[in-house]
Structures are given as C-alpha cells and as structure tokens.
Amino acid sequence: MNKLLVSPSPHIHSKDSTRSLMMDVVIALLPAVICSFIFYGWREMVVMAVSVASCVLLEWAITKYMLKKPSTIGDLSAVITGMLLALNVPYTTPWWVIVIGSVVAVGVAKLTFGGIGQNIWNPALVGRVFLLVSFPTYMTTWGAPQGVVDAVSGPTPLGAIQEGLMQGATVQELTSAYSYQDLLFANLGGSAGEVCALALLAGFVYLCIRRVVKPWITLTIFATVAVTSLIFWGINPARFTDPVFNLLTGGLILGACFMATDYVTSPMSVKGGIVFGVGIGFLTMMIRYFGSYPEGVSFAILIMNSVVPLLNMWFKQKKFGRK
C-alpha cells in the first residue's frame, strides 16, 4: 500500500486560487479592451501590448534578480496592472512613457511594498498618476479615435467643460455637444478605458456573477457621485454638470468597477467598503467641480486607498454571539 498523507482538516479546497480570480478580472476587462481596439485601432493595440509586456517582464525580472524569490507572474496580477494602465492613458502616448509608467506601477507601487497583497495603493493608478503629473502634455492630449467607427474628435468632455467654464461659458452650452448615447456607447475623446461605458459595465456584471468583486463599493461610488452632483447641479445648473453626465464621463466607470474594487487596496467589510465608496464618490466630485484637474477619480481612489487600513480596523463584521 502507498504512504498515507496526514494533515489537519480541512482536506479539500475550493477551486478558487489567486490566479483564477485574476483570470476572471482579465476576462472581465476584455470587452473594454476589444472596444478600445475597435475605436483606436492598431495604436491602441501597441499601447496595450507594451503596457502588459513591460509590467509582466518587470515583475519577473525584479522578483528574480532583485528579490531573488520565486516568480509571481503566474498569478496574472501584473497582466491586470498592465491592462488597466493601458486603458488609462491616451492611445497616442509614446511607448517609452508607458514603460516608465509600468516601472512606477509594478516596480515602485507594488514590489517595493512586498508584491501582491502588500501594496497600499492600486499599482496601475499610481503609474497613471505619476505619468499625469510628469508628462502632462502626453497624458492630456487626447487624439481623435481613428478606428473603424466614425467618431468625434477633441478633448475629453470633462476637460472641455473645465476649459469652457474658464472662458465664461455655461455648462448647458457646453454639454449640449454630447448626447447621453454618445457617452454610453462610446466614443468621445478620452483614454481607452473612458470611452465605452457599456463594455466596462458588462465586465463588471461578469465579475459580480462570478462573485469576484464587492459590488457594494462600486454601487456606493455611483450613488455618491449621483447624489453629490444632483445637489450641486440643482443649486446651479449653469456652473455644475448634471448627475448622468458625471456618471458616464471620465474614468468613473473604469475606476469604480475595476480599480476601487481591487482586493488589496479596498476594505474587507461591507461597512468599510461603503465608507470607502462614499469617500471616493465625494472626493471625485469635489475634484471635478473645484479642483484644477478636470478628472478626479484616480486621485480620489488613491486618497481613499490610504485610509483602508483604518477602515479595516474601524469597521469589522459582527462576531457570532458577541455584542
């Protein structure tokens, strides 16, 4: 007879592994990726390829040659970071800017802290924000979509409105250029991840069905953005944009569905997640309305990432049979 294995219970394990969860996120991002290829063509494909390849290669090289640990690229988290980074930059971004972004995302924001699970801030967002403040020219020049679909060219809607407001126009005049259909189905100036709300939402629904993400974080972000903008817009529609416009523009859907729900950098409990979501939604609107950047989701998520350890400490689920 063969040797018997002896170990403590439990003796079986669920099918989930870090890799399988990350694979689900990759699958969920595919509709948006395909959309971005359709809208922006081969240049977006190059951006995506450079971003994913440099993130994965960097993680492999750093774990192997600097940390001298087993490689962690098999868990696919670097692939996701690469995909998210690519979806967050204009398709016109030069390849070397993207490589710098992945060095910051994977090298600095992730591996410096000890790799997956140890980072405080979402790596892709740190990379994106680093590029935004370092290379503002590249990062805010949104070229016109040039794929198979005819599309409107120009700055992002949020950028255009901020510009217009400074020149004394009213919000009504400025938003009249955009129909909600345009916003929902695509295709205005913006980073790849901003352009097709429906594709992103489809991916998010997939993640919810697979129980990979915590939907309450995303939903509270949407609700907070809607309520906050409803109040401001109600007070002065000439100065402040309306709720639907705010929900559909900028990186809000990408951020709320895929970045704020990152396991590592979001609170674990439902209550903590709701506070987290409200914080992101409110900060996003404050930056959009009063900040000097037209778009605030990235900053809002990074700021709220910083308080996650506190939220985890303050908001715990009720223990069985205890007050």
Place this chain on the structure above:
Amino acid sequence: MSKNTFSIGGVHPHDNKISRECAITPLPIAPTVYIGMSQHIGAPSVPCVAVGDKVKVGQVIAEPGGFVGAFIHSSVSGTVKSIAPRADLAGRPSTHIEITVEGDEWADGIDTTDTLVTTIPEDPKAIIEKVKLGGVVGLGGATFPTHVKLSPPPGSKCERVIINGCECEPYLTSDFRTLLEKGEQVVVGAALLKKAMGDVPCTIAIEENKPEAIAHVREVIAKLGYSGIDVMVMKMMYPQGGEKQLIDAVMHRQVGSGALPISVGAVVQNVATALAVYDAVQKNKPIVDNSVTVTGECFPKQANLLVRVGTPLRYIVDYLGGVPEDAAKIISGGPMMGRAVANLDAATVKGTGALLFLTEKQTRRQRETNCIRCGKCADACPMGLEPFLLNKLSKAGDVEALEANAAQDCIECGCCLYSCPAHIPLLDNIRIGKGSVSGAIRARAAAAKAAAEAAKAAQTDKK
C-alpha cells in the same frame, strides 16, 4: 428553495453524496475487536473486566471515569484477551480492551427484535438514566456524553430540542440513510429526548438536498401521531450542522462566546444519537454498533455499513476490496472536519461516521502565496472572525491580541482555509493560536485561584 440557515458566513462545497443510494448493511463481525477507553469527550472510561473474562454483546466493560464520562459496552461476545495501550487513528496510544470474538451472544435484557416501541416513559429522569446506562454519546462528531447534555445546570431551561439531520459535510450519507431506513426509530428517539427535556417542542432539521428523508420523516411523524415534533427544511450550507450555527438557523438565537447551547434554551442532538437514544431507552440496547459511510471517488465500492464498535479500520477496508492504488489520504469523518488516518490498524469508535478516500489531486495542499486581502476567509467564517488577522497574530505569537480578536471562538470548521485563494494554512495557524489563548486563560484562572488562596492563608495567619 429553503432560506433557513445561519446568519454569518458559510461555504458551499460540492456535496458529493455519491453513496446516497447505498443502504445500510451489517459488516460481518471482525475476528478481534479493540475497544478504546477514550471514545468520548471527558475522562477516559475505566475497564471493569479482566483479561480472560467472557463477555457478551452489550455487557458493560468499562465505567465512566468522571462526571463527564460514559459507559462502554462490549460490541461482541468472546474473551477479553488484553487490556493495554494501542495506537488510535492518529497513532497516539490509549488504553484498549482487546476481545477475541466467539459467536454472537447478546447480554440478557436486550431487545434485539425489530418491533417498534412507541410508548414514551413518563419519567424524564428514567429516560436520562437509561441513556447514561446505554453509553450514549453525541454521534455528530463531538462525542459529548449525551446524559450530561440532557442534565442542564440548575437555573437553565431547555426550550427546544433540535435533532441535527443536516449532514452538511460533503460525502457523508449515514445520517441520510438512517433517516430513510430507521426514520421511525429516530422520531421515537426525538420524542424521548423531547420528553427528557420537559416536553418542549422538537425540530428535526434536514438540509434540502435530502428530499426523500424530509418526506419520509414527515410521514412518520404523522403516522406515529406525536405532537410538537416538526421537520424544518434547511438551505444547503456548510457548517450548518455546527451546534451554534444550527441553533442560530432554527431558533435565531446566538450562543455567546464560551457559553453552552442551553444558555439560549437549546439542546441539539444528532440523528444517529436520537437512534442510539431510542435503542438505549426502548430496547435496552447500548451503543455497540454505528453506521459508517465508506466512500470516495477513487474507492470502487461505495457503502454504508453497520459496524461493531472497535472494528479495525483495515478490516472494513479489506472487506470492500482494500485501499485503492490512487488513494493518498484516508479520512475518518468528512472532508471538512474529519481527521486524517495515520494508522489503518486503529479501531472504530462510537463516533466514527465515515471513512473517506481522497486522491492526491483532491487533497494535496497547494503552495502558499501572498495574502491578497480579498477577505474571502472573513466572509466564510461562520463565527464572524477575521482568519487573516488571527493567522498573522498567531504567527507573531501575540496571545493578548488573539484573545481580543476572539481566536478562542473558532470552531475549526475549516471554511477559511477552504476558501483562501492564496492557499494560506489559516486554520493550522489559528489552531496554534487558539491553543496559546486557552493556555493563557487557564494560567489566569490558576493565578487568580492561587492569589485567592494566598489571601485566605494570610487572613488566617493574622487571626
């Protein structure tokens, strides 16, 4: 679909009840049995026979070693060959009585017929006494002496008896088969337990993956005409059969940390225990055998066997064709809470409910990777604990923080380790931490006692 379940956590392992069609059949009696003295929680029993004594089936061979203890009866007729330490299934030595089997002669006064006795004795005390004499212990896994559980401390009052027919562990089907084949006896057992606790209502909780059992038990209750016994259909959820979880699911009351079920008015007994109570009270038949599910995808023959207590595991396995080539682990009990068998020569005990064969692929632990803080362990924990945190605290040896975060509340159901995508051995580490917390609690109690005694001594000195 039923919505009745406990309020916090839980997981859904595939139920794999591949032995559900296997009727309970008696296993031929082994030539030699080894009856352990530590078959229950509490003090080991004390042998009351000597080497060379002739014994009959059902004869007392060991007496309770303390208040929390149980009688042990011979499961066979024959001659006591030795009373000596022998390795149990984990390989730890404990005292066993070895009996060489000769024939199958039962002790006097035991009703071995199949006639159903439905008259319930009037005196609760008489029921409890018979339960004690029958050596009945909880057969759901914990093997807590049943008569102790039926004698709540003064000041506490039982409001409901719950018969646990959840069988939430994957693979196991012996309770299901018992409900199907001995539903009458189980229901009479439930009526006896209900009577023993002062005629309180009784709920038989069965998970909805056993519709035949649910229908059968409902029919039996109607036929026998007992009032105050009902069947509650439960949602499939592990660990529903956990005592605290089941009370929460049935009565919507949560037993406090460190408290007993009776503190919220509940007494929980397993289906097999209810059957044992019936046998002990109505038939004077002590626990001499129990149903054991033998199963596993790699095991060619699924079976539910009625096995005499003390039968060597190897005898059962050989009877069914031996250990399959690709079996890597044999588990006594279910895959979530059962114990890995290190020693096939170990003998069954009253609480042995299953032998499960798993292949290396099914059971091999994966390499541990970084915690990704997904919180799945905390979502799964039915006690509302934070396994990821307890894991860290346990590794750091921070006993104070472990206690503050309720490590001692852990019921070791395994949901955290089961669901961790990073394959972190959460429960292994939490068990270690739990051990240090219990040590600290005991040390504190001992220190407080010593201090009180010292103060008392100082007082007397002054006088």
